[in-house]
Amino acid sequence: MAFDDFINQFWPSTVDGLALGAIYALVALGYTMVYGVLRLINFAHADIFMVGTFAALWTVQTLGVNSAGGLGLIGLAVLMSVVAGLVSGGGAMLLEVLAYRPLRKKGASRLAALISAIGASILIQQLFGTVIIRWVFGTSKEGGKLPLNEHFVDRSTVIDLGPIEVSNDKLIVFVGAVLMMVALDQFVNRTKLGRGIRSTAQDPETAVLMGVNIDRVVSVTFLVGGVMAGVAAALYFLRFEQAWYLTGFLLGIKAFTAAVLGGIGNLRGALVGGFSLGLFEMYGASLFGSQWRDVVAFSVLILVLMFRPTGILGESLQRARA
């Protein structure tokens, strides 16, 4: 226990925690939407995120960026987000068609769907680890940790309020994530497809009777979740400047933890869960030492669920109207 460190590091940890939490929240949205509609823990979502980091890496390499700062960095962030969002969104839709739709049509048990998800997760990971990284980037399996050999983000402090210092990359991550969340909120609440998603989450049978095309709703849900993961991946790549084929696993279970923490199936819950998990993790790291941060994150989850068994905001996509 190091209270001095905790006090000294409070504001830096808060800023780091919010930037990290923004990424968790974006990934958690994908988990929570799929869960809300299908009641499925989409284990392969973490690997959809991983695919996004490689799409971002590819963008940076193709453009040959050496050092980006200021407006250039914002432009790069937007471009990476678009590429990664498209790749991840397409990947997620493909995943649904290949690994989940056949099971859904058969009315298979949820346990079977979970195993299919785990299988798909291993498949995507290994596909990148053994084939795609070698093929696209020409590096070995363990490589892919940014073969640029140098950082491409030119970091500078853009907000300086005494103890609170925010660097440009953290600001972009935070703002980018919040923009995506607002866009998603509008999409789910304002559009026809969004209404389809909400009604399916609320009562699938009635939704079918009311003429909702379930297959399309499920596809769109995966697409939107995948796009969110892709943007999260681009922001993650901007912030940490590395891509690795096993990167998805820990981030994925953290993001799922965030979704459960906030109340799974609940979009606003995913935001609350993501940000609070990011903060808990960073505070925990400064309090107990950084090697304990994962233990802190999971302990917080168990403690919260002991007292609020359905998460901070409670379940369900429909009740929170988000």
Add this chain to the structure above:
Amino acid sequence: MNLTKKDDGGARSAGWSFDEIRDRWASASGIVRWPVYLLLVVGALFLPSEAIGSFMAPGGSDWPTMLSDQIAIYVLLALGLNVVVGMAGLLDLGYVAFYAVGGYTIASFSTKYGWSFWETLVLAILFSALAGVILGAPTLRLRGDYLAIVTLGFGEIVKRTAANSSYVNGPRGIQDIPHPPTLSEFEILGVQPLKYGLLDSRPYYYLLLLFIIVTIVFVKRMEGSRVGRAWASIREDEDAAELMGVPTFKFKLAAFAIGAAIGGSGGVVFAAKQSSINPNNFEFLVSALILAAVVLGGSGNIPGVILGAFVVAWLPERFRELKDYRMLIFGFVLVLMMVFRPEGLWPSRRRKAELAEGTGGMGSMGAEVAGPESAGTSAEVGK
């Protein structure tokens, strides 16, 4: 395995079908059953022989080692997880934690305090059952997927705590764990089945086989008892069970503790065989693979679970020549198997009936979302 293939959908009319054998077996008397059990055990005793090994493990890898290090351990763990997932219907994604507790118990007590294998075995079983109760007591009031993520978190907590604690040497792990003491030097057919050394894996296989048989007998007796019926009722409808006066929390906790104890005993043998363990032996992937074994085989059915564990442990080892691609293919096979046989290779008769009703205990994925065209197919699968 060939027979189970016939079990698809409309095979009933084929006259001599797999289902019929199962019906006859279910009503068979002890005189019929015991010779079959005996034959199976004898078959298991001869499993490490070279003749079988030459097919099961060509290309240089040692078949008895593969049997003891991978297959038998996975079978034991899958039997333990089957109590939790298959029988009580609780989704546990952090089963590897109990395996780790067992492994670390023998590692620290034998190297630091010089306890013998059999003493630590008892202690490890107690410790892992206790770990099951500690995890279960606060969390078993949660349902379904909340329980899944909490157990997943618990598995990671155990692994990372082991990696961060200097008491168990952090990420380097514990070395020089003693092998079990040699009980006797007697030799039969070129094997010394009670001499536990470094070179021969077969004694460990026989030790695990003993564990597996004890576990099967124990679990089988459990299944038919009041406890087993309580588990089945919890699995099928927890609210109804509670209303009928089944103390669901108590029985769920018992399932957790028993499953954990079986996992812990697996960890003890693993540590004693390997003589060194480190936190990386207890990855999430192990939990996922064991769960895959249970579901793939047919959760709730003991022969099915053994078959599933065998497939999951053996396939990646058998095709070692594919090197990097074997996990890739394994993931693909997992998806394919679930797509074509979601109820598992060899489901229990009871679980099949539950699936036919559409929920399969844990609820079906999107049966409610399946849309009109699926109505026909879902009914067929359930048969």
